[in-house]
Amino acid sequence: VQPVESGGGSVQSGGSLRLSCVTSYWNHCMAWFRQVEGKGREGVAVIGVDGKTTYAPSARGRFTISQNGAKTTLYLQMNSLKPEDTAMYYCAAGRCLLLEDYCMDYWGKGTLVTISS
Numbered sequence: 001v002q003p004v005e006s007g008g009g010s011v012q013s014g015g016s017l018r019l020s021c022v023t024s025y026w027n028h029c030m031a032w033f034r035q036v037e038g039k040g041r042e043g044v045a046v047i048g049v050d051g052k053t054t055y056a057p058s059a060r061g062r063f064t065i066s067q068n069g070a071k072t073t074l075y076l077q078m079n080s081l082k083p084e085d086t087a088m089y090y091c092a093a094g095r096c097l098l099l100e101d102y103c104m105d106y107w108g109k110g111t112l113v114t115i116s117s
Contacts, residue, residue: 029047032063033089033092043098044059064077
């Protein structure tokens with residue numbers, strides 16, 4: 001079953017957004033990736049089944065990945081947003097705690113985040 005993202009939108013620079021992803025892959029690593037049109041997909045944050053997290057340098061200190069207790073919903077709290085955070089954000093489920101798309105087996109359709117300066 002495909003993960004389903006929500007929570008994208010348009011905010012001004014310095015603002016916050018929280019993305020959500022409903023998923024049935026409670027026993028998988030879960031991650032957020034993002035992609036700007038015309039560019040490759042970039043890993044943002046990943047959380048393992050044990051709760052361990054890894055962040056991209058661009059996200060560290062500003063973004064927080066988390067799950068609800070049942071691991072059926074994945075979140076990405078994004079603070080201090082910048083125009084360069086503008087992208088389509090994808091939720092993914094996979095096999096390893098790496099920010100590499102080859103680790104991920106199941107992908108959502110994405111939710112668009114637009115940050116204005």
